Amino acid sequence: MKSKAKVVIVGGGVVGVSALYHLAKKGWSDVVLVERKELTSGSTWHAAGLLPLFNMSYSVGQLHKYAVDLYKTLEEETGKNVGFSVVSNIRLASTKDRMDEYHQYAGVAQTIGVDVKFLTPDQVKEIWPLCNTSDLVGAIQHPEDGYIQPADLTQALATGARNRGAEIYRNTNVVGIKQIKNGWVVETDKGSIECEHVMSCSGNFARQTGKMVGLEIPVIPVEHQYIVTEPHPEIQKRKKEGLPEMGVLRDSDSRWYMREEAGGLILGPYEDGAPCCYVDGPSKDSEYELFQEDLDRLAPHIEGAIHRVPAFGEVGVKKVYNGAICYTPDGNPIVGPAWGLKNFWINEGHSFGITAAGGAGWQLAEWIVDGEPTIDMLGVEPRRYGDYCSKSYLKEKNEEAYRNVFIIHYPDEEREAARPLRTAPCYDRMKKLGAVFGQKFGWERPNFFCYRWHGTKRRLVF
Amino acid sequence: MKILVAVKRVIDYNVQIRVKEDGSGVVTDNVKMSTNPPDDNAVEEAVKIKESGKAKEIIAVTVGEEKAQETVRKALAVGADRGILVKAPCTIEPLAVAKILQKIVEKEKPDLVFMGKQAIDDDCNQTGQMLAAILNWPQATFASKIDVKENVLEVTREVDEGLETIEVKIPSIVTCDLRLNEPRYASLPNIMKAKKKPLEQIDASELGIDIKPRIEQIKVEEPPKRKAGIKVSSVEELVQKLKNEAKVI
Ligand SMILES: Cc1cc2nc3c(=O)[nH]c(=O)nc-3n(C[C@H](O)[C@H](O)[C@H](O)COP(=O)(O)OP(=O)(O)OC[C@H]3O[C@@H](n4cnc5c(N)ncnc54)[C@H](O)[C@@H]3O)c2cc1C
Numbered sequence: 001m002k003s004k005a006k007v008v009i010v011g012g013g014v015v016g017v018s019a020l021y022h023l024a025k026k027g028w029s030d031v032v033l034v035e036r037k038e039l040t041s042g043s044t045w046h047a048a049g050l051l052p053l054f055n056m057s058y059s060v061g062q063l064h065k066y067a068v069d070l071y072k073t074l075e076e077e078t079g080k081n082v083g084f085s086v087v088s089n090i091r092l093a094s095t096k097d098r099m100d101e102y103h104q105y106a107g108v109a110q111t112i113g114v115d116v117k118f119l120t121p122d123q124v125k126e127i128w129p130l131c132n133t134s135d136l137v138g139a140i141q142h143p144e145d146g147y148i149q150p151a152d153l154t155q156a157l158a159t160g161a162r163n164r165g166a167e168i169y170r171n172t173n174v175v176g177i178k179q180i181k182n183g184w185v186v187e188t189d190k191g192s193i194e195c196e197h198v199m200s201c202s203g204n205f206a207r208q209t210g211k212m213v214g215l216e217i218p219v220i221p222v223e224h225q226y227i228v229t230e231p232h233p234e235i236q237k238r239k240k241e242g243l244p245e246m247g248v249l250r251d252s253d254s255r256w257y258m259r260e261e262a263g264g265l266i267l268g269p270y271e272d273g274a275p276c277c278y279v280d281g282p283s284k285d286s287e288y289e290l291f292q293e294d295l296d297r298l299a300p301h302i303e304g305a306i307h308r309v310p311a312f313g314e315v316g317v318k319k320v321y322n323g324a325i326c327y328t329p330d331g332n333p334i335v336g337p338a339w340g341l342k343n344f345w346i347n348e349g350h351s352f353g354i355t356a357a358g359g360a361g362w363q364l365a366e367w368i369v370d371g372e373p374t375i376d377m378l379g380v381e382p383r384r385y386g387d388y389c390s391k392s393y394l395k396e397k398n399e400e401a402y403r404n405v406f407i408i409h410y411p412d413e414e415r416e417a418a419r420p421l422r423t424a425p426c427y428d429r430m431k432k433l434g435a436v437f438g439q440k441f442g443w444e445r446p447n448f449f450c451y452r453w454h455g456t457k458r459r460l461v462f
Numbered sequence: 463m464k465i466l467v468a469v470k471r472v473i474d475y476n477v478q479i480r481v482k483e484d485g486s487g488v489v490t491d492n493v494k495m496s497t498n499p500p501d502d503n504a505v506e507e508a509v510k511i512k513e514s515g516k517a518k519e520i521i522a523v524t525v526g527e528e529k530a531q532e533t534v535r536k537a538l539a540v541g542a543d544r545g546i547l548v549k550a551p552c553t554i555e556p557l558a559v560a561k562i563l564q565k566i567v568e569k570e571k572p573d574l575v576f577m578g579k580q581a582i583d584d585d586c587n588q589t590g591q592m593l594a595a596i597l598n599w600p601q602a603t604f605a606s607k608i609d610v611k612e613n614v615l616e617v618t619r620e621v622d623e624g625l626e627t628i629e630v631k632i633p634s635i636v637t638c639d640l641r642l643n644e645p646r647y648a649s650l651p652n653i654m655k656a657k658k659k660p661l662e663q664i665d666a667s668e669l670g671i672d673i674k675p676r677i678e679q680i681k682v683e684e685p686p687k688r689k690a691g692i693k694v695s696s697v698e699e700l701v702q703k704l705k706n707e708a709k710v711i
Pocket residue numbers: 010011012013014015016034035036037038039040041042043044045046047048049050051172173174175201202203204205209224225226321322323324325326348349350351352353354355356
């Protein structure tokens with residue numbers, strides 16, 4: 001193991017390995033990654049591998065777009081197949097409001113150069129004959145996205161990084177991080193490494209890594225499940241006839257994703273009541289971990305899925321995966337410099353980490369090597385958080401972020417959970433005057449006044 | 463004919479078992495649990511017999527904590543008609559389970575009791591045999607094929623020397639091997655419907671039997687960690703190492 005390096009990355013999930021790859025690609029070959037167990041043994045190995053381009057945030061949208069483009073080139077570069085199936089992704093709309101949201105999104109997509117098509121219910125039926133389209137208003141399609149094999153992707157990125165001189169130390173645990181003049185010392189159970197920069201990519205361990213340097217990194221994972229069925233004769237028949245995969249289907253109003261898997265189907269719902277997990281961090285031996293499934297919680301979404309795709313209910317359930325998926329209070333990852341600490345970089349809180357890993361690594365490499373990112377990173381900026389994110393606040397907020405994945409995102413959306421957290425002395429007076437509050441950095445601030453509602457029970461939160 | 467199937471909730475076979483720091487057992491908190499695999503074969507066989515018209519009712523029974531009823535629900539989802547949960551502390555030894563099952567057999571009067579050949583958590587391979595002894599019923603263990611005939615079962619058993627075919631009189635106890643059949647998966651509508659099937663709960667303490675442990679567990683330890691491998695540079699080196707160091711060829 002080296003005793004000196006320019007950058008030490010903590011954590012060998014897809015996110016950390018992608019950051020290593022991009023630093024090496026940018027010409028910094030003296031970079032190392034430290035992983036406590038095996039690469040991908042955290043959340044990466046069991047991910048469903050979807051690469052959704054859809055995102056309302058300009059920052060996240062660009063990270064995703066970059067990643068989808070990059071992943072297509074990795075096999076040629078590294079000789080490793082990453083199992084990228086470009087099968088397209090269709091998002092359904094059952095209401096006019098939902099369709100309006102898609103139209104608003106189309107503006108974001110156009111700005112950042114993502115290809116989006118609008119489909120009629122009949123066009124959906126053509127591509128997805130097993131989908132019941134009778135009650136749909138319409139849909140959008142991303143022809144360029146699909147799904148990938150997360151572990152193969154991570155290994156390909158690792159190969160790309162190693163080929164450029166980067167080193168990866170597996171079965172090595174980071175136990176302490178100390179600031180010194182001009183940099184850091186990363187202490188592991190196999191020795192110390194002195195470096196200029198440290199990047200935290202520790203997934204479900206984010207808060208534990210943060211504590212080593214006195215940071216409250218606001219990440220607590222939530223349980224997420226997906227169901228895998230046995231093969232369905234109809235899908236097997238399509239395969240035999242040489243027809244293309246129907247692609248990824250998202251029913252936003254019933255809150256789930258679905259895709260083909262080995263002749264069967266995968267269903268992943270975003271339900272109410274999914275609890276936070278690893279609240280005090282995973283156990284020190286944790287690797288390749290899954291939790292007990294809970295289908296009861298998913299019942300309304302399963303019914304919705306069977307209504308939409310009756311075939312899904314016609315075959316047996318082969319396996320249910322329930323694993324930890326990282327969340328932050330607003331649902332976006334935390335990518336950039338830590339607040340108050342020089343040359344400490346945060347790359348945590350990824351809930352679509354397979355998709356975001358490419359872009360996050362790319363921008364952090366730009367930021368570290370050239371001093372600034374090349375796209376607007378405001379939406380994922382670490383400094384939107386701080387010490388106000390207590391554990392109890394996080395638990396409520398992160399569960400809210402999870403159940404809100406598929407809500408209609410109206411402009412200037414404000415969310416209700418765990419509020420008020422911090423109030424100014426004038427808060428009560430403002431409220432009496434009809435203030436409708438929003439939250440910034442934990443503080444309640446009047447967004448506007450709505451005196452017509454003053455005195456009534458009705459709550460207005462925008 | 464009525465078939466009673468015993469199903470046990472165990473740590474899922476895919477989970478990497480972790481031993482508790484104090485050596486008092488293995489970690490079960492927040493760990494994925496599922497049905498003991500050969501019990502799935504037992505349920506499947508009962509369902510097949512019912513489908514062939516030779517059985518009228520299948521009752522799935524489990525002994526364990528409140529949560530063990532998930533295992534019964536799973537059996538109900540693939541075709542069992544009703545379920546029984548006998549509530550008992552989670553560490554319960556084969557003899558105690560056999561005594562509890564005896565009480566259930568006396569109450570339900572099944573013609574056949576199907577069980578797994580052994581549970582993957584404690585690997586005891588005792589419960590079926592003990593139940594047969596207590597009930598004084600014939601037993602067919604390690605079944606890899608079952609034929610229901612007039613008042614008898616023809617059972618093929620997997621034994622060290624190969625396959626043995628025996629005949630047992632009904633009523634009897636059969637413990638099932640993994641090669642008996644291919645358990646089916648429940649569809650989601652059936653999983654949902656299973657929630658509405660009757661599931662009776664009985665407290666083990668109400669059965670008037672002694673289920674106290676007879677075995678004292680001294681320590682649970684992890685097996686020694688596997689050492690890291692080495693890379694050999696050529697086939698010759700590999701062959702030489704297998705011959706001289708590992709002495710396997
Ligand atoms: C069921 C499920 C389905 C999912 N499906 C998708 C999907 O379809 N698409 C998608 O984009 N995302 C999906 N995700 C999310 C995705 O899995 C995660 O966002 C992604 O894997 C996060 O990667 P990571 O590298 O940040 O974390 P991890 O993969 O958890 O990696 C973190 C690593 O850091 C290591 N580490 C921690 N602390 C230390 C330390 N002190 N020293 C050394 N190493 C340390 C850990 O051992 C671990 O290997 C899904 C998640 C779940 C649960």
